[in-house]
Amino acid sequence: MxxxxxxxxxxxxxxxxxxxxxxxxxxxxxxxxxxxxxxxxxxxxxxxxxxxxxxxxxxxxxxxxxxxxxxxxxxxxxxxxxxxxxxxxLARMNAVREVDIANDSLTVEAGCILEAIQNLAADHNRLFPLSLGSQGSATIGGLISTNAGGVHVLRYGMMRDLVLGIEAVLPDGRIWNGLRGLRKDNSGYDLKQLLIGAEGTLGIITAATLKLFPRPAEMTVAFAGIPSPAAAVELLGIAKAASGGTLSALELIPRNALEMVIEHIPGSRDPLAAPHPWYALLEIGAGRIGEGRTAMEAALEAGLERGLVEDAVIAESEAQALALWQLREPIAEAEKAHGKAAKHDVSIPVSKIAAFIEEGTALAGAKVDGAEVIAFGHVGDGNVHFNVARKTAGAGEDFVAACLPATEAIYDLVQKYGGSIAAEHGVGTLKAADLAARRPLEVELMTAIKSALDPQGIMNPRVLIPAR
The missing domain is CATH 3.30.43.10 (Uridine Diphospho-n-acetylenolpyruvylglucosamine Reductase, domain 2)
Known part of the structure; x- marks a missing residue:
């Protein structure tokens, strides 16, 4: 009190x-x-x-x-x-402190909106590559605190790969200024990495120095109908090779998710002539005009020859590319309109994604009457949003509660495949107990770190680490 x-x-x-x-x-x-x-x-x-x-x-x-x-x-x-x-x-703390183009970095306060940072980078012919559905309202401090991922992790990495330095207020009120725009700093423990992904439990991030990248001369986006998740994994390898490593995204979308988007998101339509059980959304960035399209065509042609691609369309303009991305980005919003669902943000070794989805779908069906699995996500980095919804619309919290046995079975399956129950959304309060049960030694070590930095336990209690 x-x-x-x-x-x-x-x-x-x-x-x-x-x-x-x-x-x-x-x-x-x-x-x-x-x-x-x-x-x-x-x-x-x-x-x-x-x-x-x-x-x-x-x-x-x-x-x-x-x-x-x-x-x-x-x-x-x-x-x-x-x-x-x-x-x-931290919403009022939204100042841009420095733009250093020669160093390919910018320093902003924690309340800056991600989309504003993307636009600022573009104004200087640079790219800040983090991209996700909530970028119009998510702030950089929260994104760093949860080590956000998004759709471009395949090429650019997670948030912790995009941060050069951090300023933070520690639990005793001292200010740590680690805003160094350095790519090499071998001076002991990397303290900023303790705060990235700590979900506010070790201090309050107030500003950050972020990496910028050359802005691609061309972004080529394609939408392909495919027979299975296994085909998406194989197509990933083909697209990586064809693009010379400039493939920035390969998203997996099931037919049921696409149907939800078309139903609930105005202006959405199926870009292909016939329905397919699964889809892959690919994006290739290139330093020269024409290179990206050439690589995309080569990847899709190889996919067609091997039976991995059944049909495909390549965006002919930026507007068409955005329209294709709008079939992927609002899946969460479309799911929300359909009803409550048990959400599982998990990561699996890429080579095991197809087996996990198949086995997990069978488990969910066996545990929950009337369940429908919506499995989508970032094939390139192994992040699967494995959600259990009700086939009919309008599910409420009672359905989510009924899914708890399925959640336990799915998390057990994730552990069996050497994965993580928290891929990019963080642990929060939702998964704290599950994490402690499945990784007790790691949580014990994290608890020791928190006790050292926040002995009173006042920073985001209940989050990440179960309450002591």
Whole structure:
């Protein structure tokens, strides 16, 4: 319970624009995007600078008050929803501190929206390659804290591969300035990597220096009907070889997901003449005009010859390419319109994706009456969004609860295949107990690190590591 004195101290530290207790303003911050978690908080803190964040943390540390940190509130595992803690939003901290084109880097504050960073990079003829469905509202601080992935991990890596430096406020209120735009810094422990993917449990990321890349001269996008996930994996190898390593994405889409998108997302249509059981969405970036299309045509022709591709279309314009991507990006939104589902964001060695999907689908069908598996995702990096929905529309939380036996069986299957139950969405509160059960030693080591840096346990309690 937060005292009146502590509340007044927080309000004074941030000024009249830096806090709110208005239920109407708090509402969107205490409910997640999927509508699965409803939280509560005594106060929403809205600092506008790193120094204000530090002041707030010092006050909370002195009073042993827990803090939940929030970016764009686009998380999918409950990690940014407070359950009585003070809620700290970094939305006001959205300044661009530096653009260093010679170093191919830019430094931004944690509240910057991903799409704005992509556009800023493009304005300087550079590419910031992280791309995902929530990029219009997700913030860079949250993306770093959850080590976000997206559709271009195949070529550019996860968020931890895209960060050169970090500034953070530690659990005692000290400011660590690690904003070094260095690609080589062999000076001991890489402290920024502790914070990347830590989901706010070790400190509050307030700014970051990010990598930029040359902007491809040409992006070629194709949409192919394929017979199976196994065909997608084989096509991946062909496309990698044909493109000389410039394949940036290969997304797997099942027919049922495409049908949901066409039904629920206005303007969507099937680009192929006949339905196919599965689809592959491919993207190749090239440094010279014509190279990407040549590579894409070679990959698809080889796929046709081997029976891996049944039909395909190559985008002839940027508008057509965007339209093809709009068959993939809003799958989560279309699923939401269809009804509640048990979501499993897992990763599997690429070579074992097809076997996992086949076995997992059989398990889900055996465990849940009326279940329909929607398995889609990033073939190139092994990330499968293995979701169990109800065949008929309108499923609610009761259906999600009925899926718990299937979730346990699916997670066991992930472990059997040497995978991870948390691929790119993070652990949050949703998977904390499952992670502890399946990786006890790793969670023990993480708990030791948290105890060393946050001995009072005030930073994002309940998240990632089960409450002590």
């Amino acid at each position: 937060i005292s009146a004195d502590t509340l007044n101290a927080l309000k004074t530290a941030l000024g009249p624009k830096g806090w709110s207790t208005d239920p109407h303003e708090l509402g969107p911050h205490t409910r997640d995007w999927r509508g699965r978690w409803q939280g509560e908080t005594p106060i929403l803190l809205k600092p506008s600078s790193t120094e204000e964040v530090a002041s707030v943390v010092k006050i909370c540390a002195a009073a042993r008050i827990a803090i939940t940190t929030q970016g764009g509130n686009t998380g999918l595992v409950g990690g940014s929803i407070p359950q009585g803690e003070v809620l700290l939003s």
